[in-house]
Amino acid sequence: xxxxxxxxKAAVCAACHGQNGVAQIPxxxxxxxxxxxxxxxxxxxxxxxxxxxxxxxxxxxxxxALSETDIANLAxxxxxxxxxxx
Amino acid sequence: xxxxxxxxKAAVCAACHGQNGVAQIPxxxxxxxxxxxxxxxxxxxxxxxxxxxxxxxxxxxxxxALSETDIANLAxxxxxxxxxxx
Numbered sequence: 303x304x305x306x307x308x309x310x311k312a313a314v315c316a317a318c319h320g321q322n323g324v325a326q327i328p329x330x331x332x333x334x335x336x337x338x339x340x341x342x343x344x345x346x347x348x349x350x351x352x353x354x355x356x357x358x359x360x361x362x363x364x365x366x367a368l369s370e371t372d373i374a375n376l377a378x379x380x381x382x383x384x385x386x387x388x
Numbered sequence: 389x390x391x392x393x394x395x396x397k398a399a400v401c402a403a404c405h406g407q408n409g410v411a412q413i414p415x416x417x418x419x420x421x422x423x424x425x426x427x428x429x430x431x432x433x434x435x436x437x438x439x440x441x442x443x444x445x446x447x448x449x450x451x452x453a454l455s456e457t458d459i460a461n462l463a464x465x466x467x468x469x470x471x472x473x474x
Contacts, residue, residue, distance in 0.1 A: 343442030385472030
């Protein structure tokens with residue numbers, strides 16, 4: 303996976319999940335330093351509409367446009383950021 | 389919410405999510421320092437079987453036994469832990 307490509311793709315994610323992967327909105331998760339494999343599973347579950355409740359409808363829409371490669375790159379990028387931000 | 393009560397309830401969570409909220413298994417999320425409100429939404433979504441895919445079946449089972457108070461206390465506890473562990 304290509305974390306640099308993930309970073310480029312992450313511009314839209316930052317609105318809710320923060321520029322550094324620390325969410326600006328308390329109902330959204332921080333992503334910085336999260337496990338890469340978990341992030342792939344989570345984004346894929348949103349893409350497959352396997353997650354509802356909470357703010358999931360927003361992520362269903364966002365993830366629908368992502369390819370498997372996009373998802374892997376985004377997961378690599380957010381996993382690479384320091385937990386808690388900086 | 390009562391983070392101390394959450395800590396007591398979290399013993400079973402630690403098997404996958406780590407003693408310090410940093411997961412031992414890469415397909416599971418770290419919980420340390422995650423946003424409290426997000427954690428409540430996420431656990432509630434598992435309890436309501438609104439999340440499938442990935443390892444969600446395990447969390448559906450775990451969350452089924454939790455009351456709203458348990459969920460709030462667990463969310464407060466994990467949110468209180470330092471992101472990235474210590």
